[in-house]
Amino acid sequence: MKLSLKLHRGKPDLPVVVLIHGLGMNNYFWVDPEKCFVLGGLAPLTIFLADRLDSVGNTISFGSVDPQIQGLWSCLKTCGFSLASWTQSQPLGPIQYAIAELKATLDRVRKTWPNKAIYIIGHSRGGLIARRFLLEENAGDIVGLVTICSPHSGTGMAKFSRYLKPAGILVEKIIPRKSKVTLTKALNRLSTFLQSPAIAELEPESEFIVSIQKKLSGKLRKLSFGGTSPALFQIIARLPSGNHKVVKFPDLLARALPAGHLPRELTPGLGDALVSAESAELAGSRHYNFPDNHVKAAYDNKIHDIILDFVSERLRAGKEY
Numbered sequence: 001m002k003l004s005l006k007l008h009r010g011k012p013d014l015p016v017v018v019l020i021h022g023l024g025m026n027n028y029f030w031v032d033p034e035k036c037f038v039l040g041g042l043a044p045l046t047i048f049l050a051d052r053l054d055s056v057g058n059t060i061s062f063g064s065v066d067p068q069i070q071g072l073w074s075c076l077k078t079c080g081f082s083l084a085s086w087t088q089s090q091p092l093g094p095i096q097y098a099i100a101e102l103k104a105t106l107d108r109v110r111k112t113w114p115n116k117a118i119y120i121i122g123h124s125r126g127g128l129i130a131r132r133f134l135l136e137e138n139a140g141d142i143v144g145l146v147t148i149c150s151p152h153s154g155t156g157m158a159k160f161s162r163y164l165k166p167a168g169i170l171v172e173k174i175i176p177r178k179s180k181v182t183l184t185k186a187l188n189r190l191s192t193f194l195q196s197p198a199i200a201e202l203e204p205e206s207e208f209i210v211s212i213q214k215k216l217s218g219k220l221r222k223l224s225f226g227g228t229s230p231a232l233f234q235i236i237a238r239l240p241s242g243n244h245k246v247v248k249f250p251d252l253l254a255r256a257l258p259a260g261h262l263p264r265e266l267t268p269g270l271g272d273a274l275v276s277a278e279s280a281e282l283a284g285s286r287h288y289n290f291p292d293n294h295v296k297a298a299y300d301n302k303i304h305d306i307i308l309d310f311v312s313e314r315l316r317a318g319k320e321y
Contacts, residue, residue: 011080022124048295144221154204226280227272
C-alpha cells in the first residue's frame with residue numbers, strides 16, 4: 001500500500017505519536033493549516049481558525065488568524081517526540097479504507113522504531129478510525145489514545161444540509177453582488193460534504209457508530225476533548241457604505257432552522273458546530289471541554305499542554321489546567 005506518509009525522528013527515550021486527521025482534510029492539518037484546504041479546495045482551513053475582525057481590504061473576508069498559532073505536530077516535534085502521520089487516500093470514503101491505511105502506517109512505525117511505545121491522536125473522525133482499529137487489533141505497543149472532537153456517539157450534522165440553501169439566501173441579502181458566486185460555491189460544496197456517505201456513516205444510529213460502542217482495553221490510557229463554541233467561521237462583508245457586516249456560522253443557520261430545533265452540535269456551550277461535547281467524550285477517558293469550535297480545539301495551546309503531559313505520562317489526577 002502506497003502512503004503519503006510523514007515521519008519525524010525525535011529523542012530515543014520518548015514514545016512515538018501517530019496523528020490521524022479527520023474527514024475531508026489532509027496531512028497538513030497537523031503541520032500547516034494554510035496548506036490544508038476545505039470546501040473542495042475553495043478555502044484554507046484557516047477560515048475556521050480566524051477570529052480577528054481586522055480591516056477588510058476585500059469585498060468579502062473570513063477574517064485573520066493569530067500569526068502565533070501552531071499545529072500539534074510542531075508542538076510535539078519541539079518537545080522531542082517521534083511522529084508519524086499520513087494523508088488519507090479517501091478522506092471522504094468509507095472508514096475501513098482509513099483503518100487499513102492506519103495499519104500500514106503502524107507497520108512502518110514499528111519498523112522505524114522497534115519496541116517503542118505508541119500513542120495515537122485523532123481529530124474528529126480520526127479518533128474513530130483509531131478506536132475501531134483498537135477494537136479489531138490486539139496492539140499491546142499502543143499505550144494511549146487521544147481524541148479531539150471525535151463523535152463517539154455520532155453526529156447529526158448530515159441533517160444540517162437541508163438548511164444551507166435558506167441560510168445562504170439570508171447571507172446573500174447582506175453581501176455585495178460580486179461576492180455571491182463565491183458564497184454559493186462554498187455552500188454547495190459544504191452541502192455536498194454533509195451529504196456524503198462518509199458523513200452518513202457518522203450518524204448516531206449508523207452501523208459503524210453502533211459497532212464502536214464496545215469497551216476498549218482497560219490497560220489503554222485514554223484522553224478526550226470536546227468543543228463548546230459552535231462559531232465555526234465568520235463572513236465579513238464590506239458594504240457600499242464602507243461599513244462592515246459580520247455574520248457567523250451557525251448564527252445564519254440558526255435563523256434558517258425551525259424554532260426550537262437547534263441541535264446540540266450548534267448550541268453554544270453544548271457543541272463545536274459539528275460534534276456535541278457530550279458525543280466527544282470517550283468512555284473511560286479523562287475528558288475536558290474547551291470553548292473552541294471543531295477545528296480550533298486542535299490548535300488550542302491549553303489542549304496541547306494537556307496532551308504533552310499525557311504522552312509524557314505526567315498527567316495526574318487533581319492537576320488543574
